[in-house]
Each structure stands twice: as C-alpha cells, then as structure tokens.
Amino acid sequence: MSELAHLGPVEVFTPRFDASLAFFVDILGMDVVEQAGPSTYLRGWGDYQRWSVKLTARATSGMGVLGLRAWSPEALARRVAAIEAAGLGLGWTDGDLGRGDAYRFTDPDGHVFELYFECERYAAPPHLAPAHKNVPGRFTGRGCAIKRLDHVNLLAADVRANRDFCVDTLGYRLYERIELDDGSEAGAWMSATIAAHELIYTRDAYGASGRLHHVALWVDTREECLRAADIWVDAGIEIEAAPSKHAIAQGFFLYGIEPGGNRVEVTTGGRFVYAPDEPVVVWTEAERAKGQAWGVKTVPSFHTYGTPPVE
Numbered sequence: 001m002s003e004l005a006h007l008g009p010v011e012v013f014t015p016r017f018d019a020s021l022a023f024f025v026d027i028l029g030m031d032v033v034e035q036a037g038p039s040t041y042l043r044g045w046g047d048y049q050r051w052s053v054k055l056t057a058r059a060t061s062g063m064g065v066l067g068l069r070a071w072s073p074e075a076l077a078r079r080v081a082a083i084e085a086a087g088l089g090l091g092w093t094d095g096d097l098g099r100g101d102a103y104r105f106t107d108p109d110g111h112v113f114e115l116y117f118e119c120e121r122y123a124a125p126p127h128l129a130p131a132h133k134n135v136p137g138r139f140t141g142r143g144c145a146i147k148r149l150d151h152v153n154l155l156a157a158d159v160r161a162n163r164d165f166c167v168d169t170l171g172y173r174l175y176e177r178i179e180l181d182d183g184s185e186a187g188a189w190m191s192a193t194i195a196a197h198e199l200i201y202t203r204d205a206y207g208a209s210g211r212l213h214h215v216a217l218w219v220d221t222r223e224e225c226l227r228a229a230d231i232w233v234d235a236g237i238e239i240e241a242a243p244s245k246h247a248i249a250q251g252f253f254l255y256g257i258e259p260g261g262n263r264v265e266v267t268t269g270g271r272f273v274y275a276p277d278e279p280v281v282v283w284t285e286a287e288r289a290k291g292q293a294w295g296v297k298t299v300p301s302f303h304t305y306g307t308p309p310v311e
C-alpha cells in the first residue's frame with residue numbers, strides 16, 4: 001500500500017469571496033464548519049474529517065494548500081525524509097483547523113502541499129446527526145448535496161517531472177497517462193487508493209506554473225450530476241461541460257466555473273483498480289483526439305483555462 005491514505009482537504013482562493021461562499025453553501029450544498037480570518041471551512045455530508053474545502057479570500061483565484069493524509073505518524077516521517085531529500089521541503093507548520101503537525105512542501109511545479117496524519121473526525125451536532133453510525137453526517141439534500149471532496153487536477157508546465165515526483169517520492173500509483181506523438185506527457189492520473197484518480201496533472205497550455213485545473217466534488221449517482229446541472233443553470237452558474245463520461249478513468253462529470261473563477265466538477269463513477277500489477281494505461285494522441293467516452297464534445301477552454309488566470 002501507499003504511505004499516503006488519501007488526498008485532501010483542499011484550499012481554494014477566490015477574489016469574490018461572498019459570491020463563492022454562496023455557491024459552495026447554497027448551490028453545492030456544503031456546510032460551513034468554521035470561519036477564521038479570511039477563510040471559511042466547508043464540508044460535504046459524507047466527509048469524515050471536520051472539513052474538506054477551505055475557501056479563502058484572496059486577490060486572485062487558484063489553489064492554496066492541498067492536504068495529503070499519511071497512513072500513520074511513521075509513514076509521515078518517512079515521506080518527509082524523502083521530500084527533504086528531493087529538495088522540495090518547506091518545513092513543519094502547526095497544521096490547520098483540527099489538524100496536527102503538518103509538513104509543507106511543493107511539487108516541482110510549485111503547488112503547495114501539506115502532509116499530515118493527525119486530524120479531527122467530524123462529530124455531528126444533534127440536528128445534523130445521521131441515523132447510522134457508519135455515516136459521518138446527515139444527508140441534508142440541500143442544493144447539489146455534495147457528499148465529499150473527490151479529486152484535484154493541477155496544471156503543470158512539465159507533467160512528467162511532477163508525476164515522477166509523486167510516484168517516486170510521495171508513493172502515488174500511476175493508473176493512466178497521455179503520451180503525445182513527440183514523446184511528451186500531456187496528463188497523468190494518479191491515486192493513493194483504488195479510485196482511478198485522486199491527483200491529476202495535465203499540461204498547462206501556457207507553460208505557466210502552480211495553477212489549478214479543477215477541484216472535483218463527489219455525489220453518489222449520475223442522476224445527482226444531472227440535477228446539479230439543472231440547479232446550476234437556474235442559478236446562473238456557467239456550465240463549461242454538460243454531464244458526460246470521461247474516457248480516462250471512466251468518471252462521469254459536470255464542469256462549471258464558480259463565481260471566483262475556479263473550475264469545479266461534480267463527479268461520480270470512475271473505475272476502481274484492484275490488481276496490484278495493473279498495467280498503466282497509456283493513451284496516444286490519436287486516441288485522445290476521439291474525445292470523451294460519450295456525451296458532449298470537449299470545449300477548447302477545457303484545455304486552456306486554469307486559475308489563477310495567466311496575465
């Protein structure tokens with residue numbers, strides 16, 4: 001097994017804080033856990049930790065800190081040693097809300113990560129307590145009724161360098177990737193779990209560094225993705241890609257742009273990888289040119305737009 005348990009929580013920067021917060025709470029249906037300074041901590045009803053998304057007021061959009069939980073204190077110490085040996089460590093922090101000591105580092109592209117083990121589990125107040133003790137919180141059914149954070153897609157100037165770091169230093173498993181005719185890598189889909197993607201890198205069309213492609217939030221059914229599209233269109237949220245199915249990882253998606261400018265996905269489905277010797281799926285340029293598994297044709301902005309915007 002990987003020494004990483006899973007990805008998350010994630011911090012999202014927004015230059016339009018009030019509008020973004022209203023989107024995450026009223027449209028996506030996430031709950032406010034705590035407000036601290038320029039940040040609001042949010043959770044889906046199925047997140048086991050106290051929070052999974054931290055929305056922070058900032059001059060521009062993009063991703064702040066991406067959390068990764070280690071399997072154990074020992075796994076955390078071993079990964080920190082590996083990161084320091086790779087020369088990408090920033091140092092220990094006091095952690096974040098409900099989180100113990102955490103180690104900050106960057107990937108080769110400059111995205112900031114925080115690796116931790118200790119964290120508080122969510123304890124639902126009486127009015128949000130679920131009927132069954134194997135569910136973290138009550139299903140409230142508000143808005144898109146997001147269940148939990150699922151995955152994050154980062155743009156990178158050099159996909160392969162970041163993929164190598166994640167596999168060799170962090171211990172991620174590489175499940176799928178795109179190799180163009182010139183031998184360069186256009187995308188890499190990695191996971192610390194059997195879910196086919198948790199952490200994704202795709203090529204930044206502008207060759208910029210440290211940018212975000214999208215944050216994906218989970219619902220249990222395709223019907224809820226379709227319902228999310230209905231809710232978004234009524235709320236005036238820009239739908240970038242209507243509900244369709246990805247060829248890579250087989251995930252079902254709805255993509256849109258939240259008021260702060262960041263791309264957000266409502267997702268479900270996707271394949272699980274059970275085999276310890278699962279071969280890495282390599283997609284060629286010609287295969288990718290066929291588009292998604294089915295559904296709408298991918299719009300050009302999907303391959304160029306990221307946050308923060310390129311000057």
Ligand SMILES: [Fe+2]
Pocket residue numbers: 151153214216265267
């Ligand atoms: Fe996605």
